[in-house]
Amino acid sequence: MTLPRFALVAALLVVAGLFLPMVIPNPYYFYAGYVVLQYVVIATGWNILGGYAGYTNFGASAFFGAGAYAAAFLFKAFGLPLIFQILGAAAVGMFLGVATGYLTLRIQGVYFAIATVALVIVLETLVHNTEYLGGASGMTHIAPPPPAWFGGQTQFVFWVMLVIAACAVVLARWLELSWIGRGLRAIRASEPAAESCGVPTLRLKLLACALSGGVMAAAGAPYPTYTSYLDPVSAFSLLIGLNALAMPLIGGTRNWKGPVIGALLLASVQQIATVTISSEFNILAVGVVLIAFVVLAPEGLLGLKSAWARPKLRLSGAKP
């Protein structure tokens, strides 16, 4: 599928989403669906750096939380509407990505991973001690009423998240198929070889950091509107960082489908488990599923699929 056609399909999905509130009367489905879509965005954003370029980021919640707090701040200080909150949050996420990347990417992979964990703690501590942002006790966020069309705030933010998810997936797919994606895959395989092929490795990694951080922060921006309340413990939750890593690993990190499939699967299971079993159970579920995949299918579901197909390729390709 060509990119314009892919973008068109994404746009049609977004338009279709406009009519969902008329089809589905129960707002709970939008409440749960929002979280699933939010994870599609986070996992897709994470995969730009973690999957394509191979740099593991344990601090997705730092970007998510920064996005959420940036949105809340822009609303509280200037009364900006949601769209500008999202753009502002994405800009903050891009800046954080570049800053973290610049300080750590010069050293190899594992130091970057450690620095991202530190970033979560630094930002959470910062918010804890900022009275304007509500400190440790959090802040209420009373968003203006949503457009009447949607019939409710939950349905509205669900649709907003659908738009963000569509944009994120289109961006990820474009990156993947462009010369940038090829450069990032070269970096993932071998940085010296990439450099000797003329790939400006540092610049490309910083670009990936910026885009990845921007997308993950955008995922956090509607969060205050969604919950009407923002506190540092849930905004910088470890579970977000864990999910961001687990979902692409489960789906497969090599292309855009992996994080989408992983997020749809794992986030749905978590939402169902939260209702039917307990809200704590879903953390256990992530842990167990993650271990199972790392051991049994290190290339994710898509890797399993291509491993299944590979023997056929060998038969047709190789001489006897």
Add this chain to the structure above:
Amino acid sequence: MSEPLLSVRDVSKSFGAIKALGPVGLDVAEGERLGIIGPNGSGKTTLINCITGFFRPDTGTISYKGQDITRLPAYRRARLGLSRSFQIPHPFTGMTVIENLLVPMDYGATSARKELENAEEILRSVGLAERRDHPAEQLSQLELRKLELARALAARPAILIADEAMAGLSEAEIDDILSVLFELNRAGVTVIMIEHIMHAVMRYSERVICLETGQVIAEGSPEKITSSPVVQKVYFGEQTAR
């Protein structure tokens, strides 16, 4: 000799207290086939890393086509036409063979837009055409070496530096690689060959430089180097002693 294509002047490099290289000076003429030999740890790969920009030399200058490139990052030098292959093949795993070649074409100085055709032609010239759409991780050792060379060629280099491109290969495979390199040189590419396989480097090179503990200890035609007592002592002597 007209102005050299590549000129290395008083270059040295230390790692902590260990002086790995230099000061070393050498010139490479356009279209030349230069062999660099020397025992393990003599500074061959360090010299290559300084020339290609993976290390920044502590002293000295490196100029290429009359331009001082001592401070240029590696990817900029690659775009200028300085291409290298690695001692241990570094394939781009997760990509097909042909896609491996598209990386230097995407990022290189080549303005040619007929990328796929060019890449296919290069694959044919090294004998990898049949493996075009196979994932790089499925290649054999010989094929990986060929891919390493093919990828270096895809950048349309003016100078190719082959760092032990033949290590671990059989005689027939060595002949394979050598003929690719001869062909390449006939097409006008300057080749610097770093090699431990003596008969290969002596057969290929027009001029040979021998390094020992970071210094050039001998330089000249293959015949001269083979018969040089200094070289025999540090190099061949060492090998026969093993």
